Amino acid sequence: MAMVLLAGGFLLPAQDNEKKEEDLKNPHEGKAEAVEAGRKQFLNSCSGCHGPNAEGGRGPRLLKSGVVRGSSNRQLFTLIKDGVKGSDMPPTKAPDEKIWEMVSFVKNLNAPAYEANASGNAESGGKLFHGKAGCAGCHAIAGKGGVIGPDLTNAGMSRSYANLRESLLQPSERPSEGYLGVTVTLRDGKKISGIAKNNTNYSIQVMDRQSKLYLLNKLEVSEIVFKKSSLMPEDFGKRLSKAEIDDVLAYVSRQVERVPVPGGEAGAKEQ
Amino acid sequence: MRVKQFAVVAAMMAAGAMPAQVRYEDILKGPSGNWLTYAGDYAGQRHSPLKQITTANANQMTAKWVHHVENAKRLECVPLVYDGIMYVTDSNLVIALDARTGRKIWQYKAEQVKRQDINRGVALLGDRVYFATSDAHLVALDRKTGGLLWSKPYADTKKGYFATVAPFAAKNLIVVGVSGGDSGMRGFVAAYKADSGEEAWRIYTIPARGEPGSESWGDLTLDWGGGGTWLSGTYDPALNSLFWTTGNPWPDFYGGDRKGDNLYSDSLLSLDVDTGKMKWYFQFTPNDVWDWDAQAWPVLIDMPVNGKMRKVVLHANRNGFFYVLDRVTGEYLRATPYVEKLSWAKGIDAKGRPILIPGQEPTPGGKVACPSVRGASNWMSPSYSPATGLLYVPTLEQCDVYTSSSKHPEPMKGFAGTGAESVPSEPGKFYMRALDPKTGAKKWDYPMTGDASSWAGTVSTAGGVLFFGDDDGQMVALDSKDGRHLWHFNTGQRLTASPITYEVAGKQYVAIATATDVMAFGLFEPAPSVPLVKERIED
Incomplete structure (x- = not known):
């Protein structure tokens, strides 16, 4: 099976081949207990490389990962079962049923929140x-x-x-794009505080708390201070x-x- | 000095020199520095009072900025501009741009939509942006932030509908139409309350069984007759009339299952904007078998007819005739052919019906007829200059081989009763054609090189300049008086949208969506050196 190298060195079977085969069905699909069982296995076997919260480390990040979100059941199952040759990702001897629990967990990390069965009121x-x-x-x-x-x-x-x-x-x-806190000082001394919707060497677009937009040419700006932390x-x-x-x-x-x-x-x- | 000037402009914009909202009264006034509705004004003239760019200086125009729309393949939107912000669309996507720089301010993506159809743009009203998703949801967004206010389905994709339309805003209503007429559906126009999204009215373009006009169909085709309403409309506030065009009858190329006129397909409808009640209709191509949707732009002007001023609507139809109708009553006044390649009718009779030339209908083996299936013109926008009194129509001289099939039509299966293709030995040719509405005569013609693949429209200005996209992917400026070339710019892309013009901070821009980008042009100015601004990051 052809493999493709994706961002973060994450190897997946090539999509072209995948299209020709029907995707595998996860026998635990939609089961919250499988997600939990997968989480436990993940903490034992995977978190050393992928991080305790799947945030990545020696191995790629699996949380909020476009690559995981775009992967089929077959791709994830094969990857966990066979590992990735030439990398530190080993194959596993775990039975298929356990592998599917891990697939459930990894997929759930990336599923829309609406489908994640949030437990709160x-x-x-x-x-x-x-x-x-x-x-x-x-x-x-x-x-x-x-x-x-x-x-x-x-x-x-x-x-x-x-x-x-x-x-x-x-x-x-991970501050959201377009929501970085900023204070812009204009050449006339006026200060504008808000969020930077866009910024280049030549213009900056700032929205203040009253949703007033300032479309500024950098010629009229003397200093820009971005907030390091999120607002x-x-x-x-x-x-x-x-x-x-x-x-x-x-x-x-x-x-x-x-x-x-x-x-x-x-x-x-x-x- | 320059810095001071910029600061003043910024201060003006920040101080809210413009009203905070796009009011109905503002749209009524027509284009100014802003471009607030699809055709710039309700009359659909696409004529701007801006005159910084003139016939004398258009040769000094240059590109000002390009905004690339990620994943775009074929942009067809008309950008709208208000208060320095431009709103553009792609399939299920709205983007707000700084109209001076092309930098993105926000974007909204309807992530859950399964369809990916082209999109023709937004409507602005109040502090909201309205647009239609491919699967026919009307979406209201906060104009300043792009935040979603509501998304309401107005047509069911399971019944053959989809949407490409730029919504239309007037009073407190947002009006939309539907696509899908090439595969069977029942067209309608519907209006929604701008604040709540509640449906105010809906009028079907194909009558229900037993209603007047239903006798002009066959049994099956009445339920699935098409009559799409996919182009936005024009509006006469004094008459309270909305002018909306309807598409082809289905199946497109075989009329045997729908003997009769097939009302109200291929028509112009005059609707009461408050109720949707039909005031009158005019059908251009009864029992159409060439797929000549009436989706060409209805342009409203007042002009003398036989010595008397009349309120008229101009319509350069796909079928090759240029119509003048009384827009108060729908009375037919005149139709003149505006293409030479016209084989299906000898002319239009005194009542406005075509005088057919026999044997021009599609056949199973194929019949060459003209104009082509794309029509002598199409939805690409013409413009009208009150200064020259001319209507500028992107015109295609082309014939097609039309084929038909009497196979039992099955709706929503992509069956159109077969189709049309070009004649290899006779490639089509585009012209920018200036028509005199008073006589129907051609005043001047500007032929274009290219492969007859353009879908680009026009905008005319008080500076005496006509801008349009040509058949080679070039933005072109002509003298609107005589068609003399003034300027051109190769965008390097196929053009499938209509340009606009607007002004921000005292500078006039001309903008057009290309296949994958939005581009803005203006007069050349030496660039000031922009010193690097000190940036710091603080806790």
Whole structure:
């Protein structure tokens, strides 16, 4: 089987071959207990290289990984079973059933949050989001909320649960593009604070908290100070109880533009 | 001095020199520095009052910026511009750009849509951006952030519908149409409340059984008759009339299963904008078997007809005739052929019906007829200059071999009753053609080299310049008076969209979506040296 080298040295069977074969079915598909069993195996056998939270280390990152998201069951199963020749990824002697549990875990790391069966209480989470936790001060859902943080109306589909959790508890790990905090000093001394929607050597586009846009030519700018950390407070892990965190995550995970339905149609037509 | 000038401009923009919202009244005024609706104004003239670029200085134009749209293959959107921000679309994608630099401010992607059809652009109203996904959801976005407000399905893909339309905004309504008429569906136009997305009205372009017009169909074809509504519309606020075109009857190339006129396919509809009630219709090609959708742009002007000023609508139809109708009543006033390659009709009679030339219909073995299936013109936008009194129409002189099949039509299976292909020995040729609406006569012609693959439209300006995309992928500027070449720029790509013009911070730009990019042009200026600005990162 032909292999292709992807970002991060992650080897996968070539897509062309894959198209010719029907994908394998994971016997544990949709089973939360298989995800949990896979997680335990992962901690024992895989986390040494891939990191305890699958964030990557000697081996590639598996969390929020486009490569994993784009991989078929067959590709992931084969990779775990056979390992990757010429790399540190060894084959495994684990029975197929156990391998499928690992596939379930890795896939779940990257599944949309909506499908991750979040355990918290979404209703309580909604009250926290729009109330005491203060999330809506910066984030909007269906037009309700602030503008200084990413819109979360479709967060349940556009992000994985793990990603949402990380964003809530360690927001500076991976700040969202277009939401970097910035203060721009103009040549006349005026200061503009907000988020940098774009920045080049020749222009910068800044939005302030009132959603006012400043389209600035660098000729009129004397200094730019970016905030190193995310504008999102770092202390939600302390401000909220464990249950409240789960509730907020459950609420955000339920936010989808469209409730997903299996199937659908494809194709394009010129009209 | 220059720095000071920039600072003043920035301060003006920041201070909200423009109203914070795109008001209906603003769209009513027509284009200014902004370009607020598909054709620039409700009358569909695509004529801008901007005149920084003139016939005298257009030869000093140059590219100002290029924005590459990732994964784009065929952009067909008309960019809209408000308050220095440009809004462009691709399939299931909206991007807001800094209109001076082409830098992205936000983007919205409808990730869950399974279809990937082309898209013709957005509508702006209030502080919202509206657009249609390929699977016919009307989506409302926050204009400043791109945040999703709502996404509502308005047509069912399982019933043969999809969407490419640029929504139309007037009063508190957003009007949309549907595609799918080449494979069987029942066309409609629908209006939604701009704030809530609640449906205000819906009118089908194919009558229901028993309704007037239903007798002009066959049994099966009545349910699946097509009449797509995939192009946006024009609007006369004084009459409260919306003008919307309808597409071909289905199956496209075989009329035997739909004997009759097939109302209201291939027509121009005048609709009450508040209720959707049909005021009148005019059908250009009854019982069409050449796939000549009426999706060419209806242009509204007032002009003398037989010594009396009339409110008219101009329509350079795919079928090769240039029509003038009274837009108050729908009365047929005149039609003149605007292409030489026209074989299917001798002319149009006093009631507006074509006088057919027998034997021009598609046959199982193939019949050469003209214009081609793409029409003498198509959805690519013409423009009208009040200064010259001319309508500028991208025109295709071409014939096709049309084939038909009497096979029992099955809807939603891609069956169109067969099709059309070009005649290898007779390649088509594009012209930029200036027509005089008062007489229907051709005033001037600008032939284009190329392989007859253009789908690009026009924009005309008070500077006396006509901009358009040619059949070789070049942006071209002509003197709108006489068609004299002023300037051109090779974009290196096939052009399948219509240009616009706008102004930001005292500078006029001309922009067009190419196959994979959005490009903006303006007058050459020496570039100031931009010193590197000190950047720091702080906790």
